[in-house]
Amino acid sequence: MIVIPSPARIAAPIATVLIVEDDPGIAELERVRLDDAGYRTVVAATADEALGALAATEIDLILLDYQLPDTTDGLDLYVRIKEAGYDVPVILVTGFSSEATLIRALRIGVRDFVTKSVEYLDYLPDAVGRVLGEIHTAQQLASIIASAQDAIIGTGLDRRITLFNPAAEQMFRCPGVRALGRLITDFIPDQFSPATDASEPVRFETQTLPTRGVRQDGDEFPLEVSVSFGSTGGQRYCTLIVRDVTERERMAAELRRTNELLAAVVEGTTDAVFVKDRDGRYLLANSATASFIGRPAGEILGHADADLIEAGSAGVMRDNDQFVMKADRAVTSEEPLVMGGQHRTFSVTKAPYRDASGAVIGVIGISRDVTERNRLATERDALLARLRLQIERMPLGYVLFDADARVIEWNPAAERIFGHARHQALGLSGFDLAPPAFRSEGETLLGRIRSGDMAAHSVNDNLTRDGRVITCEWHNTPLLDENGRFIGFLGLAQDVTARRSAEDALRLRDRAIQAVTQGILISDAEQRDDPVVFASPGFARMTGYAAEDILGRNCRLLQGPDTDPDAVARLRTAIRAGEPCTVELLNYKKDGTPFWNELSISPVRDAAGKLTHLVGVQTDVTRRRHLEEQFRQSQKMEALGRLAGSVAHDFNNLLTVINGYSTLLLKEVALENPLREYVEEIKHAGNRSADLTRQLLAFSRQQVLATRILDLSATVKGSEKLLRQLLGEAVQLRVVTGPNVWPIRADSGQMEQVLMNLAVNARDAMPTGGTLTVEIRNVELSTKHAAEHPGARPGPHVLLAVSDTGTGMTDELKERIFEPFFTTKEPGRGTGLGLSTVYGIVEQSAGHVTVTSSVGVGTRFDIYLPHVPEAVQREETKSVAPRPEGGPETVLVVEDEQSVRVFSRLILTKLGYTVLEASDGAGALKVATAHAGPIHLLLTDVVLPGINGRLVVERLRAVRSGFKVLFMSGYTGEALLQHGIRHESEQFLPKPFSPAVLAAKVRAALDQRACFAEL
């Protein structure tokens, strides 16, 4: 409601009045009256003076004389003043007042009239005061209307708008010019129309009504309208003061919402929220309070705790409430209460409840049931205590590091492992615990831990306080804060130095087992049939069975048809008895190849001595057995050789006599003598026997060889014709000669003999025909070949290979073919000396022979003869020139075999020599000493009773000089060398000898220029 003050209550303002009066006396009178009334005055006598005064001074009111000298009248001046832009109120002073003048004056805005009369000067100040008061009031009203916060809208009875202030423009978003004249219902549609009946009395009381407004753009908004009615000059009007309550309603709504929210919070919280008055009566209690107390909220309000809960608990609460009110501050405490028969603990915060003046009128409280929380906290504390104890007692080093890897926690186990006491360790860097070499690896590890790697475990070297390097296994766990930031890590450390070295030792053992060439198998003795649980790579290499082939199975799968059942039985017995055993038995590889297995089985027992496993070590001894077999064979041949040699030697002595005398007899017995035939038979048989002993000697490597440097290919070529004849038509001969066959040292006759003997054997092995291939070429024998063939030496050799396509031989046969008198031929078809002669000749020529044969395919003999170095090749074998048969010299014959001695004497005497005889060395010396004449030749047996032939020479030389020496013997080779005699030398006469050979050798010895000195 706008209260307009009445004009009377307006105090007279200090105003300036312009007196426009052409009569100076009147002007003075008016001026004095107004001055007296407190106004300032300016006087103007003419219109121009008046306009000049207006321009010069702030004029509040013009007192205008109607009658002016220079204008038609005062009203014309007023028009001019207005036209000049001045809006100054005018009081017209007239000497008379016609109705027309008055109407004109009102029309142009004159505010009042004063008629010049006797007393007009008396009420002039009042008139001036009233006009100025009215103007002031109107101006104030206008300014209020213009500056009002509320919209002020005026309407006539017809509801058309006559006033629309700026606040209304803003509120309804409509300029005043567009609002004026429109119906108020365009803006405020709700019906609260001003009185329409002009006859109704004017009501000045105002009403305030809530309603809604419509803005120009159609938006609706809440408003509150005060309506007042009035009338001027019989014109009824209505004034509406309109307030936009949008904001107020928004705030009211917000307040409501806030209250609701608060209520919801209070109700929604599980904490008890309550307010009590000074006497402890509940003014507010939320549902949690009701639930704690165990009664509906309605029953709680207005009651104190003593009415509601157990007396002791109520006392506790009451005491706390009173303490808070007295202390006049908020207090948090724990209240142990009995609620609903149960002991519970509440954490409660109570604060004073105040009225508007701040006086404490009760308590406000929030209470939480912390019984469970306290129980959990107690449990947690107990758990933490237990954990701490465990950390203290755990055998693992417990090391807590901060984000910079510095130690912040360290348990006694860590002290034991690293030697640093806790106080020494705290603050150490993780790197202080490791040798410098670990730095880079450690950085990498730390990087992984920092990045949150939960598996950043490591086994690395560490350093103890006393400088020892130990190996630790670390289990590292990164620690993060609630924002996921890395704040350190927990390292659990275990000293694994001992375990590590045990592992290293085990690894070494394992590597050794992997490397061993022998097979190693472990079987589980606690399971049925000893299944294999481990097989070494050596086993796989040896047998061809991969681990997966044998694991879980029994190793008897290595046995086969030729495995010795006795050996298997020995194994079985030992295994059953849990005893170690070693056997050699034939096994079969995965591909079926047989091999000799030297198997050692040992029991493995646990700490209690119980048999748990069996370990078997297999060695492939096939090659060793092969070599042993070869060695046995060569020893057998050696023994046979010696036997054959000694038989041949004795036999040669006899043959020398038999053949010698039969030769002599044949010379004596006349052709027609019937006894001659007998003697010839004896001679024939003697010759054949001599052949046999020669072969025997050849086998025993004791025959006399005429060795020389020889081209074996030439020898073979020279024999080709003979060979073809020997082989017959059915057998084809192929001779293959390699390039530049090296020379060898051999007796070419003996080599031919070898070829012939092999050819005869081959022919007999190919009864229906076939091919005999003779191949000669150079070969370089390896050490391996030498190691595998007894008697063989590595180096350059010439190979003579003779192979046939005949029946072949079994292994058993092959082993015996070189034995003398061993034959597969029918009786009478062979002597059984052919291959033994081959064997003897080859061996005597420093070579060796191997044989390979396969039944139904054929047989091949490989003869290796050593290559002769060039220097030796240059030596020429001197040929013996033919010499005269006999002579006049004296020969001393020393021979223990009487028949040979007598035979020799007979021959030599016949040849004209003087012959002295002795049966042993001592006799020889005696004879020589007793003989006065010269002795030209000493013909002596090598092996004699007492002193041997060589010693006889030496002893005789001590007493006599200038005699030549010729040794004779049935032995050759090694046996002779033992006596210092080389059978190749020219001073040697092999037994048996014919009279011609004896004559030639004796003559040659006598004719030698030098004495026999180099022996």
Ligand SMILES: Cc1cc2nc3c(=O)[nH]c(=O)nc-3n(C[C@H](O)[C@H](O)[C@H](O)COP(=O)(O)O)c2cc1C
């Ligand atoms: C650890 C172990 C290794 C063995 N290795 C062999 C082997 O290499 N060759 C073989 O013939 N037998 C081997 N045997 C023996 C056989 O597994 C089996 O014990 C043997 O043939 C006697 O048992 P039986 O009569 O049940 O076959 C081995 C046994 C054991 C326990």
